[in-house]
Amino acid sequence: MVVASPSPLRTKKTKAVGIPTIDLSSSCRSKLSESIVKACEEYGFFKVVNHGVPKQVLARLEDQGAGFFAKSAAEKQRAGPATPFGYGSKNIGRNGDTGELEYLLLHTNPHTISERSKAISNDPSKFSCAVNDYIEAVRDLACAILDLVAEGLWISDKYIFSSFIRDAHSDSLLRLNHYPPIKDTKDCDPSLQLHQFRSNPIGFGEHSDPQILTILRANDVGGLQISLHDNGLWVPVPPDPNEFFVIVGDAFQALTNGRFKSARHRALANSSVKPRMSTVYFGAPPLNAWISPIPEMVSPQNPSLYKPFTWGEYKKAAYSLRLGDSRLDLFKIHNADHKPLSP
Ligand SMILES: C=C1C[C@]23C[C@@]1(O)CC[C@H]2[C@@]12CC[C@H](O)[C@@](C)(C(=O)O1)[C@H]2[C@@H]3C(=O)O
Ligand SMILES: O=C(O)CCC(=O)C(=O)O
Numbered sequence: 001m002v003v004a005s006p007s008p009l010r011t012k013k014t015k016a017v018g019i020p021t022i023d024l025s026s027s028c029r030s031k032l033s034e035s036i037v038k039a040c041e042e043y044g045f046f047k048v049v050n051h052g053v054p055k056q057v058l059a060r061l062e063d064q065g066a067g068f069f070a071k072s073a074a075e076k077q078r079a080g081p082a083t084p085f086g087y088g089s090k091n092i093g094r095n096g097d098t099g100e101l102e103y104l105l106l107h108t109n110p111h112t113i114s115e116r117s118k119a120i121s122n123d124p125s126k127f128s129c130a131v132n133d134y135i136e137a138v139r140d141l142a143c144a145i146l147d148l149v150a151e152g153l154w155i156s157d158k159y160i161f162s163s164f165i166r167d168a169h170s171d172s173l174l175r176l177n178h179y180p181p182i183k184d185t186k187d188c189d190p191s192l193q194l195h196q197f198r199s200n201p202i203g204f205g206e207h208s209d210p211q212i213l214t215i216l217r218a219n220d221v222g223g224l225q226i227s228l229h230d231n232g233l234w235v236p237v238p239p240d241p242n243e244f245f246v247i248v249g250d251a252f253q254a255l256t257n258g259r260f261k262s263a264r265h266r267a268l269a270n271s272s273v274k275p276r277m278s279t280v281y282f283g284a285p286p287l288n289a290w291i292s293p294i295p296e297m298v299s300p301q302n303p304s305l306y307k308p309f310t311w312g313e314y315k316k317a318a319y320s321l322r323l324g325d326s327r328l329d330l331f332k333i334h335n336a337d338h339k340p341l342s343p
């Protein structure tokens with residue numbers, strides 16, 4: 001019997017496309033800010049090299065994460081369930097989304113981290129130190145990128161974006177995702193092969209990140225894919241454990257009045273023999289901060305596309321929806337709401 005080769009990519013095709021790469025050591029600041037703005041506009045996604053985050057900071061978090069995920073299921077459950085913070089396995093959010101992964105979701109507040117670490121590690125201060133050092137380093141990286149964006153957009157307040165995530169009450173998060181290898185069914189019964197691909201080829205389903213900016217690092221196992229704007233293609237992102245990937249989030253799309261588009265992405269289930277691990281920082285405003293298109297992005301030709309909302313309101317909307325839903329649509333101003341320009 002001949003069985004058609006099962007494809008995990010049923011809805012959209014994949015295409016090998018060069019991911020924009022930004023070298024942060026470049027000495028020409030204006031060119032650097034210009035290229036970051038271009039990458040945010042065209043892809044909502046790019047890779048940064050020469051980012052200045054010490055390798056040791058990356059390695060310490062990876063060790064701590066790997067140590068946690070290697071524990072027995074019962075031990076890991078002590079840090080769960082994820083509501084939304086803590087340890088979660090297969091279930092994502094509250095509305096029935098699932099994926100082939102387990103994860104730790106943490107708020108970046110240092111006090112919350114030291115409290116949580118007690119249920120996560122046998123050496124809580126070692127765990128919280130590794131996590132806090134990582135967060136500090138990636139927050140600085142995110143702020144440096146956001147300041148360059150503000151310069152590239154010619155915004156007078158250079159800190160307009162970074163001040164949201166530098167705020168002591170910022171609602172930023174850190175997520176450690178662990179994708180165990182899924183069983184290779186190549187040599188198995190063909191009906192099992194089809195069943196596996198039909199049942200769940202996805203590690204973390206298609207979505208956009210709700211926050212301002214995401215800084216993602218993963219080990220050397222691939223799986224991340226980004227969706228190119230509405231042309232139906234998935235672009236596989238080659239793994240690069242020494243570098244970071246930057247993803248534009250929904251709040252950044254709203255702040256730039258749609259000039260930047262939040263990037264839809266997903267992670268395929270891991271078919272390697274080694275686990276995939278990603279560490280993801282989501283830079284977010286404080287819950288009471290207002291998000292609305294910044295004045296420089298609004299003009300009679302480019303009227304506001306989004307109603308003002310607080311970050312708390314946006315989060316509430318996000319958690320009432322499914323992973324793949326377009327949350328920002330809820331805050332869209334429809335054309336009919338606009339007063340016609342006087343002749
Ligand atoms: C299904 C969900 C999980 C999520 C909250 C949501 O209701 C919709 C957005 C999801 C997401 C995606 C990016 C991040 O991983 C995340 C932490 C976030 O802020 O929004 C997750 C949420 C989650 O897993 O709690
Ligand atoms: O693990 C990955 O590469 C993607 C994870 C992700 O998109 C997320 O945690 O929001």
Ligand SMILES: [Fe+2]
Nearest residue numbers: 207208209265
């Ligand atoms: Fe994401």
